[in-house]
Amino acid sequence: MSSSVIWAESPLQLLSAVEAHRAGLCGPCTEARLRAGAPSLETTAAEIERLGVPAGLRMAGSAPRPVRPAEDGVWVIGDAFSGAVQRGLVAPGRCRLVIVDDGLATIHLLELLTTSRPKALVRARARPGPARRALGLAAWGRLRAAASAGRLTVCTALPISAELRDAVRGLGAAVHVHDFPWLRGRPAAEAPPQRLVVLGSSLVRNGLVHRDRYLAWVRSLAAAEPLQYRPHRRESPDVLDELRADPRISVVETGVPVEISLRGLTAEHRVVSLPSTALTSLRLMLRSTGTRIEGVPVPPDWWTDAADPGLRDHLSLFLDGLEIAT
Structure with a gap:
């Protein structure tokens, strides 16, 4: 298996993960795995390949459940509120973690991680049962432990306040800011005829x-x-x-x-x-x-x-x- 694995569940996650790989946040060899049953993900992966993926990155097709790297690898994830991802987070292992953008949920995640008391990682409008809440609490603990050990990086282009950024770094996590340099370097797409x-x-x-x-x-x-x-x-x-x-x-x-x-x-x-x-x-x-x-x-x-x-x-x-x- 490659030294790094991207687990993408949305097109934005995949695009953000490509930028993370291009920035050197993953190992030299990274494979992107897509959540099965998401046609827009497959279309996005095909377009990224057409544009020319960064060196060392390979689109490895879809999978029915999250795929983790080897013990010394890097796991790139976007949706830390996903139950399937959280089960991967709490499984044995100490791989490095890179969190990439997944829309508004990313900011909510960082706000929860930087609270002084444990907070279950559940979606903002979710009403979880006891088992789901327990899994969310365990995932919170694992991400905090990874940050404290220097094994967590947040790769983002979102408008995060300086206060929240400093709080994330205060946990021991690294914060990498990007402005889509890989994508901006690709040939321009055709412009719509409508203004x-x-x-x-x-x-x-x-x-x-x-x-x-x-x-x-x-x-x-x-x-x-x-x-x-x-x-x-x-x-x-x-x-x-x-x-x-x-x-x-x-x-x-x-x-x-x-x-x-x-x-x-x-x-x-x-x-x-x-x-x-x-x-x-x-x-x-x-x-x-x-x-x-x-x-x-x-x-x-x-x-x-x-x-x-x-x-x-x-x-x-x-x-x-x-x-x-x-």
Whole structure:
């Protein structure tokens, strides 16, 4: 087995892991394993290979469960809230760990890890039972122990505050900040013919935003000028059906992250999105192009009762042009 193993469960995790390998955070030989049953992951892996993977990295196909490296290897993971990943974390072994970006959940993870008292690593809106909570507590302990032993690195492009960054480093973990240098070095993608690009959101499907308000917003943008709509990978199919029926809206599904598919945007383009980690990554990717990237706050009457104030505050991190503290 390679000295390093990437376990990717989403396209963003895979892309972030490629950047981690390129930065030298893994061993000289790294294999990327993809969670089985995720077509968007396979499409993203194929596109990364087409672009030319960094030396020493190999796309090793899918697997039904997390694959760990040998004892002296490096395990690159994105979703530390996954039960399957946590069972891997608490298994015997002292391999080095690299945590890569997995959207908003990454910041939540770091906040939990830096608390003074043990906190079960469970998703923000989850209601775990006793067994699941016990596993989350054990995973918290293993990650803290890895940090204390100098075996934990966080590789991120997210807007983490200086206070949180310092707290993570205070645990003994390393923090590596990147701005997608490998991806920015690839040939530019073809630019969309529409000048306005709207990034889709999973907030409707997750029950956090009212569907009718969201659709009315997208249609209001299309009333001003034709637009290209890039769906979120977990977007509601019925929302997409509604948008496809509007001749002013071109719904384009590429199967790869927008960081890859929109890297050809120019100063003539404008990107509009509700709060999303893609706002941060696209600002990094396109900072030299002059592309306007606009984050739109969610109006108060759009939220459903399922969206608690803490979640709303967290999402605001991705609205402004805040860059991660180094």
